[in-house]
Amino acid sequence: MRLCRRRVRALRALLVLGLLAPGLLVPGPSVAQDAHDEYEVKAAFLFRIGRAFTWPDSVLDENADTLRVGVLGRDPFGGSLRKVFRGKTSSQGLAFRVVEVASLEEARSCQVLFVPSGVDPERRKWLDELGDSGTLLVGEVPEFVHDQGGILALVLQDNRMGMVLNVEELASSGLQASSQFLRLCTIVGDRSR
Amino acid sequence: MSIPSRLRPSERWGRDLPLRWKLMLLIAVSSSLALAVAGAVTWVQGARQIRHEMEAKCTVLADVVANNLKMAALFEDATDAGAVLRALHAEPSFEEARVFLPDGSSLVAIDREVEEPAPAPLDRMPVREPGHAYVGDDLVVLAPIELPGGAGEIAGWIFLRTNTDALAAHQARSTRTALAMITVGLVVALLIATSLQRVITVPIARLSQVMRIVTEERRYSVRAERGGRDEMGLLINGFNEMLEQIEQRDAALQDARSDLERRVDERTEELRHERDRAEAAALAKSQFLANMSHEIRTPMNGVLGMTELLMQTPLDDEQKDFARTVHGSAEALLTIINDILDFSKIEAGRMEVEWIPFDVRRVAHDTREMLQVRADEKEIELRLDLGPELDRAYVGDPVRIRQVLLNLLSNAVKFTTEGHVELRVSADAKHEGKPRLDIEVIDTGIGIAPDKLAQVFESFTQADSSTTRRFGGTGLGLAISARLVELMGGRLRVESEEGKGSRFHFSLFLEPGEIDDTEGGPLDGVTPRPRNVHTAEVLLVEDNVVNQRLGVTMLEKTGCRVSLAQNGREAVDYCRMGSFDMVFMDCAMPVMDGFEATRAIRALKGSMHSVPIVALTANAMAGDRDRCVAVGMDDYLAKPFNLASLSEMVQRYTRTHDPVVPGAPR
Numbered sequence: 001m002r003l004c005r006r007r008v009r010a011l012r013a014l015l016v017l018g019l020l021a022p023g024l025l026v027p028g029p030s031v032a033q034d035a036h037d038e039y040e041v042k043a044a045f046l047f048r049i050g051r052a053f054t055w056p057d058s059v060l061d062e063n064a065d066t067l068r069v070g071v072l073g074r075d076p077f078g079g080s081l082r083k084v085f086r087g088k089t090s091s092q093g094l095a096f097r098v099v100e101v102a103s104l105e106e107a108r109s110c111q112v113l114f115v116p117s118g119v120d121p122e123r124r125k126w127l128d129e130l131g132d133s134g135t136l137l138v139g140e141v142p143e144f145v146h147d148q149g150g151i152l153a154l155v156l157q158d159n160r161m162g163m164v165l166n167v168e169e170l171a172s173s174g175l176q177a178s179s180q181f182l183r184l185c186t187i188v189g190d191r192s193r
Numbered sequence: 194m195s196i197p198s199r200l201r202p203s204e205r206w207g208r209d210l211p212l213r214w215k216l217m218l219l220i221a222v223s224s225s226l227a228l229a230v231a232g233a234v235t236w237v238q239g240a241r242q243i244r245h246e247m248e249a250k251c252t253v254l255a256d257v258v259a260n261n262l263k264m265a266a267l268f269e270d271a272t273d274a275g276a277v278l279r280a281l282h283a284e285p286s287f288e289e290a291r292v293f294l295p296d297g298s299s300l301v302a303i304d305r306e307v308e309e310p311a312p313a314p315l316d317r318m319p320v321r322e323p324g325h326a327y328v329g330d331d332l333v334v335l336a337p338i339e340l341p342g343g344a345g346e347i348a349g350w351i352f353l354r355t356n357t358d359a360l361a362a363h364q365a366r367s368t369r370t371a372l373a374m375i376t377v378g379l380v381v382a383l384l385i386a387t388s389l390q391r392v393i394t395v396p397i398a399r400l401s402q403v404m405r406i407v408t409e410e411r412r413y414s415v416r417a418e419r420g421g422r423d424e425m426g427l428l429i430n431g432f433n434e435m436l437e438q439i440e441q442r443d444a445a446l447q448d449a450r451s452d453l454e455r456r457v458d459e460r461t462e463e464l465r466h467e468r469d470r471a472e473a474a475a476l477a478k479s480q481f482l483a484n485m486s487h488e489i490r491t492p493m494n495g496v497l498g499m500t501e502l503l504m505q506t507p508l509d510d511e512q513k514d515f516a517r518t519v520h521g522s523a524e525a526l527l528t529i530i531n532d533i534l535d536f537s538k539i540e541a542g543r544m545e546v547e548w549i550p551f552d553v554r555r556v557a558h559d560t561r562e563m564l565q566v567r568a569d570e571k572e573i574e575l576r577l578d579l580g581p582e583l584d585r586a587y588v589g590d591p592v593r594i595r596q597v598l599l600n601l602l603s604n605a606v607k608f609t610t611e612g613h614v615e616l617r618v619s620a621d622a623k624h625e626g627k628p629r630l631d632i633e634v635i636d637t638g639i640g641i642a643p644d645k646l647a648q649v650f651e652s653f654t655q656a657d658s659s660t661t662r663r664f665g666g667t668g669l670g671l672a673i674s675a676r677l678v679e680l681m682g683g684r685l686r687v688e689s690e691e692g693k694g695s696r697f698h699f700s701l702f703l704e705p706g707e708i709d710d711t712e713g714g715p716l717d718g719v720t721p722r723p724r725n726v727h728t729a730e731v732l733l734v735e736d737n738v739v740n741q742r743l744g745v746t747m748l749e750k751t752g753c754r755v756s757l758a759q760n761g762r763e764a765v766d767y768c769r770m771g772s773f774d775m776v777f778m779d780c781a782m783p784v785m786d787g788f789e790a791t792r793a794i795r796a797l798k799g800s801m802h803s804v805p806i807v808a809l810t811a812n813a814m815a816g817d818r819d820r821c822v823a824v825g826m827d828d829y830l831a832k833p834f835n836l837a838s839l840s841e842m843v844q845r846y847t848r849t850h851d852p853v854v855p856g857a858p859r
Contacts, residue, residue, distance in 0.1 A: 048267050051340060091341045178341070180264035183273050 041161050042154050043081040046114060051091050052181050055111050056174065059134025067094040070101040070110035073119040108133050115139045134174050145188055164188060212397055216390040217383065224382035225375055232371030243363045247332055248325050251355050255336035259351045262292060266338045266349035269294060271301040278303045288331060289354035295347055318352050330357050396425045400432060413440040475541060482537045489530055490811035494833030496523045498743035501836050527833060532669045539676045546680045550706030551591035554583050557618050560598040568606050573614055580619030587630060587703040593677050600670045601697050605636035612637030628705055633698040641689040649687055650675040729753045729774040729847040734764040736782045751840045761785030765793045768801045775846045780810040788824045795825040805846035
C-alpha cells in the first residue's frame with residue numbers, strides 16, 4: 001500500500017506538471033507508465049470499495065464463501081487487480097475472487113463489476129440488465145454514472161482519484177452505502193428517490 | 194518529687210505553657226492533623242478520579258473519532274479525515290490530533306494552536322501502542338481505526354493529545370476546598386475546645402485558687418469545690434482530705450501549744466509567787482536586821498557611853514581594868530553587828546557608794562591611828578608609805594575606803610605576830626585620763642595557803658575554820674571589803690606565801706576633786722579629842738531615859754550647857770523660846786518624831802530656823818541619812834556613838850556655823 005501511495009503521489013505530481021506545461025510532456029512510454037499506475041490506484045480503490053460495502057445475503061450465492069469482483073471485457077489492470085485482492089477477505093469475511101466477465105450470467109454473479117471505459121457497446125448494454133441484481137457497477141468516467149446506469153465511477157478529479165456515486169442507481173440496486181462512504185463521494189442523482 | 198532540672202527548650206516550653214493553652218494546642222494540632230489527612234485523601238482521590246474520568250473521556254473520544262474515520266482512513270482521504278478531526282475543536286481539552294495509516298505514516302494532523310502542524314510518523318509519537326500516557330501536563334491516547342466488519346485488520350491509528358486543565362483546575366479547587374475545610378474545621382474545633390477545655394481547666398483553676406488561698410493566707414479551712422468522679426475529682430478530693438488532715442493537725446498543734454502556754458503561765462505564776470515570797474522574805478529579813486540593829490544599838494549606846502563615862506570616874510586599877518574590858522567587849526560586839534549589817538546591806542544590793550571630794554592622806558592617817566594601839570600592844574611595826582601626787586583631793590567615798598583600809602589593816606595586825614604591817618598608798622595621775630589610786634596592805638604574818646586563797650573573799654570564810662577559833666572575828670571582813678572595792682569600781686586581790694606574809698592590794702580610778710578645807714582640822718593627823726574649849730548651848734532631844742542621861746553627861750563632858758527636850762514638840766517649843774548653838778535630835782520619838790520637829794524648827798522665824806541639827810539615830814540603814822538631809826538636818830550620828838564622835842560633832846558645828854556636812858548635796 002505504501003508503494004501504491006507513493007505512486008499516486010508521483011502520478012499527481014506528473015499530472016500537475018502536465019497541466020502546467022503540456023508541451024513538456026513526453027508521449028509514449030511515459031503515457032503507458034501513467035496508465036499502468038492509474039490502474040494500480042484504481043485496483044486499490046476497488047479493493048477498498050470491496051471492503052467498504054456490505055452486501056445483503058439475498059445477493060450473495062447460497063453457501064457461497066466468496067465475493068466476486070469482475071472485470072467486464074478486457075482486463076486493463078494487467079494483473080495488479082488480482083495481486084491486490086489475493087488472500088484478502090471482505091468485511092463480511094468472504095474471500096475475494098477476481099474474475100473476467102464474458103457473459104451476462106457471469107456479470108450477474110459478480111458483487112462488484114468494473115466496467116472499463118473502453119468496453120464494447122454490446123457488453124455495455126448488459127448493464128441495464130444488471131440494474132437491480134445487487135451488483136456494484138463501477139466505471140471510469142463520470143458519464144458512466146450519469147447516463148449509462150452505473151453506480152460508482154472512479155474519476156481523476158483535481159489530480160486526485162475521486163469517486164462519483166449515483167445514489168438513485170445505488171438505491172435501485174438494493175445496496176447501501178455508509179454515510180462515511182457517502183462523504184468521500186461526489187453524489188449525483190436524486191437522493192430522495 | 195524532684196523535677197528534672199535539665200530539660201530541652203521544647204520540653205520546658207511544653208511544661209510552662211498554661212494548661213488551657215496546652216489543651217487548646219492539643220485540640221488544634223490533632224484536629225488540623227485529622228483535617229489535613231482527610232483533605233489530602235480527598236485531594237488525592239479526587240485527582241485520581243478526575244484522571245480516570247479524563248482518561249476514559251479521552252479514550253472514548255478517540256474511539257468515537259476512530260469510528261468516524263473508518264472510511265477516511267480506508268480511502269486515505271486526508272480531507273475527510275481532517276474534517277472529522279476539526280470537529281474536535283469543540284472539545285475544550287483538545288490540543289492535538291493525528292491520523293496515521295496502518296504503516297505508521299501520517300495522514301493528517303491538526304493542532305489547536307498550530308495552523309498546519311508538521312506531519313510526523315507514528316514512531317515519533319509518545320505512545321506507539323494502543324492506550325494512554327501522560328506527557329508533561331497533557332494526556333495522550335492512541336487508538337486503532339478498525340475496518341468495517343472488523344476482521345482484525347486496521348485502517349489506521351488515531352492519536353489524541355488533550356490538556357489536563359481540568360485536573361489542574363480540580364487540584365486548585367480541591368486545595369482551596371481542603372484549606373477552607375481545615376480553616377473552618379480548626380476555627381470550629383477551637384471554638385468548641387474553648388468551651389470544652391473549661392471542663393478540665395476550670396476545676397484546675399479553682400483548685401489552684403484554693404491552693405493560693407491556703408499558701409498565702411494560711412487558711413486551711415477552705416475547701417475546693419468537689420468535682421465529678423474523674424481524675425480531677427479524685428485530685429480535688431485528695432487535696433481536700435489533705436487540707437482536712439492539716440487542719441486537724443493544726444488544731445492539735447494549737448491545742449498542744451495552748452496547753453503548753455497554759456502550763457508555762459502556771460509555772461511562771463508559781464515561780465513569780467515563789468519569787469515574791471522570797472523577796473518578801475528578804476525584805477522581812479532586811480527589815481528584821483534594821484530593827485535588830487536599831488534595837489541593839491540603843492542599849493549598846495548606853496553600855497558604851499556609860500562605860501566610857503565610868504572610866505573617867507575615879508576608879509582603882511582593878512575596877513579600871515574591868516571597865517576597860519566591858520568597853521572593849523561592847524566595841525567588839527558593835528563591830529560584829531556593823532559587819533553583819535553591812536553584809537546584809539551588800540547582799541540586798543542596798544549598799545550605796547558616795548562620790549565626794551576627800552583627802553586620801555587623812556583617811557590613811559586616821560586608819561593607822563586607829564590601829565596604832567593594837568600594833569603597839571603586839572609589838573608590830575605599823576608603817577605608812579604615802580607616795581607623791583596624794584597632796585590633792587580625789588572624788589570617792591572616804592567612809593568606805595576607810596572601812597576597807599581598817600579591815601585590811603586590822604586583819605594584817607591580827608594575823609601578824611612579829612615583823613611589820615605596811616600600808617602603801619600611791620597615785621598615778623597620768624593613767625589614762627583618770628588618776629589611779631593604788632593601795633596595798635603588806636604584812637609579815639602567817640600567810641594563806643595557796644589552796645585557800647580563792648576562798649578568802651567568800652562570806653563567812655577564814656582561811657581555816659581553826660583560824661576563827663584562834664583569832665576570832667566573823668569572817669565577814671574580807672568579803673565586805675572585796676564587795677566594797679567592787680562597788681567603787683576596783684578589785685581586791687591577794688598574794689600570799691604561807692608563813693611569810695600576805696599582800697592585799699586594789700586600785701581605784703578616781704576623778705581629781707577640790708576640797709573646801711576651811712576646817713583645817715585633823716589634817717595634821719591628830720584625832721580630835723574631847724577638849725573643854727567651848728561653852729556651847731546645846732539642846733538634846735531624846736525620849737529614852739538612859740540615853741538622856743548618857744547624852745547629857747557626855748555633852749557636859751564636852752563642855753556644853755545642855756537643855757533636854759522629851760520629844761519633838763518640846764524641842765520646837767524650846768527653839769521658839771530659847772536660843773541654842775546646836776540641836777542633837779533623836780529620830781524615833783513619841784508625840785512628834787525628829788523629822789517632823791526638824792521641819793517645824795526650819796519653818797520658824799528668827800535665828801533658830803537655821804540652827805545646826807544633828808540626827809541621833811539607831812537606824813543605821815542606808816537611806817536614813819538621805820531622809821535626815823531631806824527634812825533639813827545638817828548631820829547624822831549613828832547610835833551608839835562615843836564621846837569622841839559626839840565631841841567632834843560639837844566642835845564642828847559650834848566653832849563655826851558654816852555647815853560643812855559630809856554627804857550633804859552641794
